[in-house]
Amino acid sequence: MSAVPAAGTPAGTPALRLRDVGMVFGAGGPRPVTALEGIDLTVAPGELVSLIGPSGCGKSTLLRLLADLLVPTSGELQVNGGTAAQARLGRRYGMVFQAATLLDWRKVAANVELPLVIMGVAKAERRARALEMLRLVGLGDFADAYPWQLSGGMQQRVAIARALAFRPAILLMDEPFGALDEMTRERMQAELLQIWRDSGTTIVFVTHSIPEAVFLSTRVVVMSPRPGRIAEVVDVDLPRERDDGTREEQHFFELTTRVRDALRHVDALSRAAAGPAPA
């Protein structure tokens, strides 16, 4: 399976390009909240970029802007050289959230087929693609199970299969493994990397976990709060083939330390901006 580039997109066009993007909630009202300010970021096709930062720094807001669920109040945002709205209407996005949000009364394959039903894909092709995606996430034998018969990790794999079923060029993932136990989480990370390498999909991944960000990403974007900005971008110069041994490597440790230091710096700055703690 490979992600289909947008028709007519010239070679070299970034998957995502943000120029001085800002987002103010309640602009013009009595209590505007500046969630994002001056965001500059370019993501090449096939990259896997993680967003990490303290709670409230605007990670989910940024993801929602990319998905065209919100419109920036300033700056310019391009997806595959077009607008986010064009990308949404062209079904360029797949989305995965912390909760798998499966329909309990539909079997696993029927859940994966749902976006294809909405797109009007013929029944036989729908079924074939759903089974292909379920095999990709290691659930080929569970097509006829109901979601409530699966573990949390398996349900999340179904959600990933569903997001990949219409071959999105861009996969947006908001803490997709946040609710899983540590071992399942590490297994899911390895599976996601495999899917990413096989599919060529561009992925933007929100996480609170430093090792998860480094293990998965080509770059880690460290964000600072109030207002949300990009504080630092850490290039993850590990080979794309990664496994459990990668987590034990000296360079992996150095990269996690670099991200941790950036987050500490962000934390110190936001504490200083908040002023002294009340006596």
Ligand SMILES: Nc1ncnc2c1ncn2[C@@H]1O[C@H](COP(=O)(O)OP(=O)(O)OP(=O)(O)O)[C@@H](O)[C@H]1O
């Ligand atoms: N619909 C909204 N209306 C008003 N303010 C909002 C809205 N959505 C988000 N915000 C504010 O924007 C800021 C960024 O929120 P956002 O959810 O993007 O942060 P986050 O980094 O994803 O946080 P977390 O890590 O806790 O999920 C916060 O101050 C939040 O209160």
